[in-house]
Amino acid sequence: KNGQELYCTLKSDLINVFDMTQNIYVNQYEMEGDLLTAFDVDEKFLSVSKNGQVHVWRDEEVAEKFKIGENIESCVKSPDGKIVSGGKENELKVWDLETQKPVFTSKERSQG
Numbered sequence: 001k002n003g004q005e006l007y008c009t010l011k012s013d014l015i016n017v018f019d020m021t022q023n024i025y026v027n028q029y030e031m032e033g034d035l036l037t038a039f040d041v042d043e044k045f046l047s048v049s050k051n052g053q054v055h056v057w058r059d060e061e062v063a064e065k066f067k068i069g070e071n072i073e074s075c076v077k078s079p080d081g082k083i084v085s086g087g088k089e090n091e092l093k094v095w096d097l098e099t100q101k102p103v104f105t106s107k108e109r110s111q112g
Contacts, residue, residue: 004019004020004021005017005018005019005020005026005040006018006020007038007039007040009035009036009037009038009047010035011035013030013031013032013033013034014028014029014030014031014035015028015029015030015031015035015038015047017029027060029045029047029057029060031047031049031055032049033049033051033053034049034050034051035047035048035049035050036048036049036050036072036073036074036075037075037076039076039077040077041077041081041082041083041097042081042097044056044058044097045057045058046077046083046097048068048072048075048083048085049072050071050072050073051070051071051072052067052068052069052070052072052085053065053066053067054066054067054068054083056097064100066100068083068085068093068095069085069087069090069093070087070089070090071087071088071089071090072085072086072087072090073086073087073088073090074086074087078094081097082094082095082096082097082103083095083097086106091105091106091107092105092106093105093106
């Protein structure tokens with residue numbers, strides 16, 4: 001937490017957590033679906049699958065789930081505690097974790 005943990009996502013839909021200050025393995029989470037990424041945001045641990053399912057973990061259990069779209073190709077955390085997602089078939093969106101709603105959606109502009 002607070003930048004001290006490293007989250008390693010594996011093709012087997014497992015997330016290994018390492019404590020970087022002590023150089024030790026501390027936990028493993030198992031996710032259903034095609035795992036894309038995992039990170040912490042404001043004391044919350046999140047995992048995101050390519051199908052757009054976000055899992056919010058507390059005490060090694062999924063406490064909340066919400067959807068951020070389909071066919072997600074990228075999802076990162078922003079410095080202000082939001083998450084940013086996008087994909088080939090999805091507009092870029094910035095998500096508020098409290099409301100689980102987008103606070104910004106990019107608008108595609110026509111060429112010409």
